[in-house]
Amino acid sequence: MERIKMTTPLVEMDGDEMTRILWADIKKILLEPYIQLETLYFDLGLPERERTKDQVTVDAAEATKKYGVAVKCATITPNAQRVEEYQLSQMWKSPNGTIRAILDGTVFRAPIMVKGISPVVKNWKRPITIARHAFGDVYKSTEYKVPGPGKAELVFTPAEGEAVRQTIYDFRGPGVLQGQFNTVASISSFARSCFQFALDSRQDLWFATKDTISKQYDHTFKDIFQEIYDTEYAARFQEAGIEYFYTLIDDAVARVIRSEGGFIWACKNYDGDVMSDMVSTAFGSLAMMTSVLVSPDGNYEYEAAHGTVTRHYYKYLKGEETSTNPIATIFAWTGALRKRGELDGIPALEEFSGKLEAACLAVIEGGSMTKDLAGLWEGEVPAVTLNSRQFLEAIRDELEKRL
Incomplete structure (x- = not known):
């Protein structure tokens, strides 16, 4: 087939460790043979962040504001051990935190569900999307x-x-x-992003804080959400047949566990960080979680919700075989390519993204998967564990059948 042409580049943010290795393989095996890939490349690997004094992260975020769509690889947020390992001049801040602050966006994370892997919470039938406020609180304390x-x-x-x-x-x-601090402007942007995302996806929206204890800080979040809902979104929600629901964070946790899923759960920054890991793990694997940062200005940054898979990277450096799950990283690419196709009027790019995602799920549902999923497998056919490259090649073979 003729490779699909792009008219506007994606902002590409490379990352660290094992996910950086998978990043290059995904491009080579699953993307470049089918797309004339146009990207504006930024290396957010820790050595380059050190060399540029983290200016590269700021530049990548500003480029996202200019071009509208970005795709990001997992990156290291250094601790004291990393400072010594990489001989850093300082303990650089989280790249994700920097990007979120510049874009003033909300992070929406949802599990990727496949037949044969059941959620730990047996009554969960549909994905639960975590909407995480992406500004302030403990991350800027x-x-x-x-x-x-x-x-x-x-x-x-x-x-x-x-x-x-x-x-x-x-x-x-x-x-x-x-x-800690937050601003009325950022909280308002968070609320509007959540309400708009709920309308776009036709899902109920839940929001939870601890306003009974935090009578100024958390209560301000609650009040802003309610005011914006009442004045801007109530009629639209009613017309769409969806609901906005507020409750305390501890009550929300209990309700989520008893639910069937299929809604958006909006959380403050730290709550969203923790609950997205809980939800993704309960649905199966951290490597099976999509993540997109959406700004009020209509900018999008897609990434995997997990880290850099350090343990596998050390095995890779020793020449040992790894079985690292690339699904969330692939879905970061497909999400960004689909959005780029939508904005630029390139339906072929949107169709390709859908077919690549379907190929990923078909390979797993056919019994071929990485080691992390094999331990969760409940399908009728026996699970076959593939190494990292074999799994990507199996996805490529399935993709070829669909193109």
């Missing part, structure tokens, strides 16, 4: 390790007027402090 006795205060100095002070705690000994 200021911390202080208290050395000994003293008074901790929360101080706000307005642009005009006198400072406002509140006592946080009178320390009698050592401890720790953390200051």
